[in-house]
Amino acid sequence: MIAELLSTVLDATLPQKPPKSSTPLIVVAIYLAALLLFSILNSRRARGSAGEYFVASRSIGPFLLLMSVFGTTMTAFALVGSTGKAYDKGIGVYGLMASASGIIHSLVFFLVGIKLWAIGKRFNFVTQIQFFRARFESNLLGTLLFPVLVGLVIPYLLIGIVGAGAVVKGIADVPTWLTGLVICLVVLAYILTGGVRAAALANAVQTMVFMAVGVLAFVLISGSFGGVETATQNVVDNRPELLAREGEISHAQFLSYMFVPLSVGMFPHLFQHWLTARSAKTFRMTVIAHPLFIMIVWAPCVLIGVWAAGAGIEAPGGNSNAVLAKMVGMQLKNPWISGLLMAGILAAIMSSLDSQFVCLGTIFTHDIVVHRTGDRFSEAQRVTLGRLFIVAIVALTYVLSLFPPPNVFDLAVWCFSGFASLFPLVVAAVYWRRVTAAGAIAAVIVAGVTWAILFYDGLLQPTLAGHSGEAGGEDYLVFGMMPVAVMFAASATTLVVVSLLTRPPSQTVVERFFSRPA
């Protein structure tokens, strides 16, 4: 009813144009220009101060923290990936990631995020690696973590750029290389001027845009099917197996997926956002609202994916990344609406890319440049070096995006699995006095090696061999479980065993990090 009403009103008030017109691109161009203008106007406060550029002077309030943390966490994975995965595997995808993340993400924000915020503020840390170096009194650990974290962020960036390309290609037939280039340049433009505050402000705007647009897409697409009941009835008639989990997702797989959301505890870009908080209380809104926000984004996307399968819509080239774009393109004939939806999807993607770009510049500046050279560079020079590193990483990621993976969802899960396998490290660092540097180093090495072996066997080797990955087929499992369970267990066991076998940390360090308020 509402859908029909909205469609009628919009169709009556907005001019109709044939599909593949330039109108959607004009809408997107207007959105990107407005975003740039907004960000540049807000970036003036950032000039000259590294503290402002990297952690927004630790002054971000509750609403902005919620929007920036949520916007950063939700990327192409949440919109493009969830729709495509639901198209392949059915409604069980929601339980795999969305409801699990509602519990686990907030748990991590509460138990780890707030502690790290306090430690960061007390000792004036800016990056994860600074914290780990100090906590374990180990330069080697910091040196080891730098390539591991950067190496895991790059596929995360890739997910965004590839997802954006798939969407714009599906709706407006723009080559994926061009979309990737434009997205990278726009995000670079506003974060190079404003740093983490610009990213947080842009995230807030973009998060509101993509949530609103997601709801609008759901209403309009369901309306185009003749209502939600008809859309689901198509699935009942044609693909009933997608309405349950039997045969699509195993019990062990479902349970072991619970490890994947633990990744938020080790995302370097999220660590940086946590440090921007004005106070511990700033986290309250994020902890409470995060599960609801996930639901608002994921539930419609999962239903759209299932409806697409039920309606017999074929994924272009067997690529389920393109299902959402195809649904928007096929079902919504109004190019203005298509443009708006495209802008919303790009907003979700850019709201992750920006934080990741800033974070990479930050860890390079602090963990490599400042750590190695001390006070040789001025604050302004450090910011410039950070910017140059960001440009280099974006260029590398852009080149990699020209060889896109078959499935955004699966690449994202691999990336998250790598971060999740490092989660025992951060938990031990903030809660376990007995953990040692040797245990931490061994755990990082074991996590990295198990990830690399399983990633090669599960995704890289099949892709190089010409199999189109896992899209639409069976997921790669180890003993029936997600690979992350094995990585996590290996990392956690190594951490505990090696710590107990090596000399305890110095009393100075224990007192420094585990003291009580005076």
Add this chain to the structure above:
Amino acid sequence: MTGGKMSIPGRLAWLLVVVLAILHYDFWNWNDRTLVFGFVPVGLWFQVLVSIGAAIAWALVVRFAWPTRIEEWADEGDSEA
């Protein structure tokens, strides 16, 4: 560093989080294709309720089990980094 013993409402709030984490594994819906409201599969609907429950549980944890002294600790900063 957070200090203080947790109140009974705080413990109950945490218990609710644990219960939700267990309920998240809704094996009884595994092969159930019943539609709720005529269009939402029950397996999806239940998981949406878990999401809503999570928000309520976290609101209770924030209200009753907040680490009250953590800001004091953070403010005693010595900028040793």
